[in-house]
Amino acid sequence: MKKQNLLRAKHILLCVNCMLFFIICNLFSYELFAQENIHTTGFYNIYENNKVVTVTNPEVNNGGRHSLFLPQSNFTDNLASYTRWYYQDPSSMGNNIAVSGNSLYSFLGWDLNNKRAAIYDNNSSTPLWVFPTSTSTSTTYAATSDTAGSNAIGAYTNIYLFDKSSNVPFFNFDLTVLPDTGRAGPLDVTSDGNYLIASASRSDTSTFMCFQKNSTTSLWKYRLPKTAYGVKISGNDSLVIVSTYNYFAVINIYTGTARHEGYIQYGTQARYGISGNGNVIATCDLRGYLNVYTWNGSTYNLNWTFQEVPGTYYNWMTSVDISEDSEYIAAGSMVFLTSSSYDGRIRYFKVSSGNTPLWVYSGCEDNVCCVSFSKNGRILSATTWGDLNHLKPDLYIFKTKPDVSTPPSIYTVTTGGSFYSCGTSNDGTTVVACGKAVHARVFGSGGLLYNISVDTSEGPSVVIDPGVEPTGYRLFQNYPNPFNSMTNVKWQMLNAEQVKIIVYDVMGREVDVLVDERLSAGSYSVNFNAGNLTSGVYFYRLTAGNFSETRKMTLLK
Structure with a gap:
């Protein structure tokens, strides 16, 4: 009898534990960016009651450790740049934004609540039009052409193209026609708006597809293992670099032929960089490595490597971009000073000078999630999560030329939240940024959208x-x-x-x-x-x- 009672008690305890597990699972909804397992190194979101918080899961460094503290860089706004307008959304969050090459329009997706895509001009925070997206969308991906004649969004199981004048899509590809549907992932459009590179993202294998803007029949498909994180077209519209958590490929847009495929051992959740002619590419990963490759006519050779040296944890290289002329690289990082304190750093390299940066901007306080060059290479913008007390900027704009050894500042924006994405027009005169109205590491909702007029001159003329x-x-x-x-x-x-x-x-x-x-x-x-x-x-x-x-x-x- 005692043995039966003991077995009955164990059975009851097991049932109670199962019930508790399902209750906890229903209280919280987890989403690692693009369906990676939540225990994998990287970012993931926790959703609760229409609010969200972003959690970072670093990898412990069991090898040699270094001092991670750098003196904070000084930044003085010394030119006549200014905020044209800004908008704070009461419930939605801005995840991805793009600016037209001609500097006149910005296009983004609003997520979390009241999910939608919207296009804006430089005159007002009132959108020219709005397009509601599926309520099942977690992240809306956005891209635009030089004149905003082709505006692309990827939302849930649809990929759309719009003209700037109408919220009626002239292109709509439904991912459910694919045998393994997936979710709409990162995308990009050529500068003339004639070609679209989109992705169907899945945790096992992702599919990248090329379309001409007037046809939903794909010109080619290319598959890579793991979840899709990046699509970036070269400035001359001939090549695209696509990436998943562990893999990347450089593909000819017109033929679908891969000129190179590579493996990223330590994983990434960033979009990679490619120069205007595609001769220089850059990858980054979650052990803090920045790898720069150059094309020799038949393959990409590793040119040099830089690492954000680890302390107790491996630090992350979280964003990268390459100037149109192939000469310069900007990279953003997130540094784990301790288990609960962070720094963000922006590094500016000259490709021909190797892995010693021309300058470093430190003291960004947290993840530098986006870096973006103007097409003429004169302006660099960078967005960060900023500090929890909101005393430091979340958006930085730099003048990159001539070569100097200290960060050449132009303008900053400090908010009560965190920026997630930025875009820089071809001539650098417009910078746009979007994000969350409260800090990324704090449960909350609401969004930010900023439109900045950038003075690209050398300074006031006497x-x-x-x-x-x-x-x-x-x-x-x-x-x-x-x-x-x-x-x-x-x-x-x-x-x-x-x-x-x-x-x-x-x-x-x-x-x-x-x-x-x-x-x-x-x-x-x-x-x-x-x-x-x-x-x-x-x-x-x-x-x-x-x-x-x-x-x-x-x-x-």
């Missing part, structure tokens, strides 16, 4: 006023004053001097440097663009040799 003879050293009142965004500052000096004109806010903090150069005797003027500043009182100070004068200006928007 203009000589001919025919105006200086009578001494003098700083004139700016005109107009008060002003809305743009005003002109004039001064004169009797001798050649090193000249500085610096703008300060009412707290005495430097907000802009208008002039910092040696000038001959004469009368001068410079325009000040305050588009990125809030309304209020500001002060500007002229220093020329031993002379100094300060005046007040009022910005009214």
